[in-house]
Amino acid sequence: MCPVRPITVGFVSLGCAKNLVDSEVIATDLMTAGFQMASKPERADVVIVNTCAFIRDAQEESIAEVLAACRRKQRGHCRAVLVAGCMPQRYRREIQKLFPEVDAFIGLDELSRAGALIRRVLEGERGIATISPQARAVLEPSGQRLLFTGAPYAYLKIADGCNHTCTFCAIPQIRGRYRSRPVARIVAEAESLLARGVRELNLIAQDTTSYGNDLGARANLPALLKALGRLGGRFWIRLLYGYPRHLTEATLEVMSAVAQVCHYLDLPIQYSDSQVLRAMGRPDTEQSLRRLFARIRAVLPGVSLRTTCLVGFPGETERQFQNLLAFLSEIRFDHVAVFTYSNEENTPAVELPRAVPQVEAQRRQERLMLQQRLRVAAAAKARIGRCEELLVERYDPKRRVWLARSRGQAPEVDGLVYLQAPASSLKPGAFCRGRYVGAAGYDLRAVINNSTHINFDVCSRARPPATLA
Numbered sequence: 416m417c418p419v420r421p422i423t424v425g426f427v428s429l430g431c432a433k434n435l436v437d438s439e440v441i442a443t444d445l446m447t448a449g450f451q452m453a454s455k456p457e458r459a460d461v462v463i464v465n466t467c468a469f470i471r472d473a474q475e476e477s478i479a480e481v482l483a484a485c486r487r488k489q490r491g492h493c494r495a496v497l498v499a500g501c502m503p504q505r506y507r508r509e510i511q512k513l514f515p516e517v518d519a520f521i522g523l524d525e526l527s528r529a530g531a532l533i534r535r536v537l538e539g540e541r542g543i544a545t546i547s548p549q550a551r552a553v554l555e556p557s558g559q560r561l562l563f564t565g566a567p568y569a570y571l572k573i574a575d576g577c578n579h580t581c582t583f584c585a586i587p588q589i590r591g592r593y594r595s596r597p598v599a600r601i602v603a604e605a606e607s608l609l610a611r612g613v614r615e616l617n618l619i620a621q622d623t624t625s626y627g628n629d630l631g632a633r634a635n636l637p638a639l640l641k642a643l644g645r646l647g648g649r650f651w652i653r654l655l656y657g658y659p660r661h662l663t664e665a666t667l668e669v670m671s672a673v674a675q676v677c678h679y680l681d682l683p684i685q686y687s688d689s690q691v692l693r694a695m696g697r698p699d700t701e702q703s704l705r706r707l708f709a710r711i712r713a714v715l716p717g718v719s720l721r722t723t724c725l726v727g728f729p730g731e732t733e734r735q736f737q738n739l740l741a742f743l744s745e746i747r748f749d750h751v752a753v754f755t756y757s758n759e760e761n762t763p764a765v766e767l768p769r770a771v772p773q774v775e776a777q778r779r780q781e782r783l784m785l786q787q788r789l790r791v792a793a794a795a796k797a798r799i800g801r802c803e804e805l806l807v808e809r810y811d812p813k814r815r816v817w818l819a820r821s822r823g824q825a826p827e828v829d830g831l832v833y834l835q836a837p838a839s840s841l842k843p844g845a846f847c848r849g850r851y852v853g854a855a856g857y858d859l860r861a862v863i864n865n866s867t868h869i870n871f872d873v874c875s876r877a878r879p880p881a882t883l884a
């Protein structure tokens with residue numbers, strides 16, 4: 416009798432790192448339930464598209480991927496297509512009509528049921544939609560979470576949902592009210608990741624700075640950072656996606672005191688002009704933001720700052736946009752992402768007058784990015800000759816360099832350091848000191864500093880993080 420071949424599942428994970436963690440958790444559950452992960456969606460029996468529905472561009476990308484997966488099924492290359500995450504959650508009522516070729520839709524609270532749904536589909540059931548009206552859960556892995564990053568860093572979700580009321584944003588409707596994971600669970604997951612060779616924990620949520628507000632007096636971000644620092648050893652902790660108004664003095668002090676915490680802050684300001692911020696439903700003003708960044712620099716000298724801006728918001732004038740450019744130069748952000756505004760159904764901004772034409776919004780986006788590119792180039796030049804601690808990610812045999820990052824560079828979004836060193840001299844997950852010798856766009860080139868001590872003990876007890884087969 417032929418042995419039964421396990422069913423293989425492939426993922427298309429779209430959107431942000433929060434969605435990536437959800438995909439990793441679903442994959443972990445599926446492995447526990449006896450499914451096998453395919454190295455590529457093209458090689459899978461079942462394809463799960465974990466979608467993003469944040470803005471129009473993200474939705475268009477999600478739709479294209481769903482349709483591509485359905486075409487593969489039509490050609491007989493896979494047996495089933497499931498669509499999960501933000502898009503089914505957001506369009507709960509109409510999604511089945513929009514994509515009749517899809518076998519099952521999975522809402523955010525139902526992600527842990529993916530295995531059962533796949534079995535139902537493979538038994539012949541069609542047109543399944545399991546989507547709660549309101550997302551309330553935080554997805555917890557059933558075992559050691561599979562990592563899709565393929566490098567010695569991982570994302571650690573500390574909360575889900577958002578209680579803010581930014582007038583342009585549909586995320587609170589999609590992801591529900593803010594809810595934090597308990598400190599003990601986050602710390603246990605961090606411990607397990609470190610034991611497997613992860614050397615950088617990137618803390619994520621829709622708003623990391625609100626962590627614990629729903630848990631009672633003793634659970635808060637400073638307490639969580641301290642608890643993670645007490646795990647001991649050499650690793651980095653990085654805070655992503657903060658809300659400027661919620662960054663407290665206590666958090667800054669703990670960031671300064673706990674050695675593992677990178678002096679790096681990702682604080683999406685969205686805009687600087689007070690009038691635009693008010694229309695966006697955000698509590699900051701240009702002055703309060705200016706004070707905040709001055710305070711951050713006072714407590715954390717040399718801090719790396721990342722922000723996100725939204726241009727083309729209804730009513731935005733050329734003068735206000737020029738103010739934004741001036742503000743960004745004044746604060747000297749190291750990393751800036753910029754989106755153009757798009758009308759999102761059921762958000763208050765849709766009702767606002769004086770829409771900015773899309774072509775003008777794109778022009779502003781390009782102007783802003785050009786300014787930022789020039790700033791990054793100048794800042795990179797100024798770093799040449801300096802030494803910094805680097806975390807080694809992997810060897811690139813084509814370029815014959817190691818890919819590494821400094822504490823000031825978050826994975827995937829902030830550029831890399833090309834470290835010139837023989838292939839045999841380093842390992843993924845090692846820390847070393849690099850001396851910058853040049854710059855290339857958003858990336859830097861470095862050599863190992865002669866007097867460096869390469870920290871190999873972290874590698875010897877570390878297995879490479881699990882990735883897809």
Ligand code: SF4
Binds near residue numbers: 577579587621622658
């Ligand atoms: S803080 Fe504002 S922009 Fe960010 S997820 Fe919440 S509502 Fe959306």
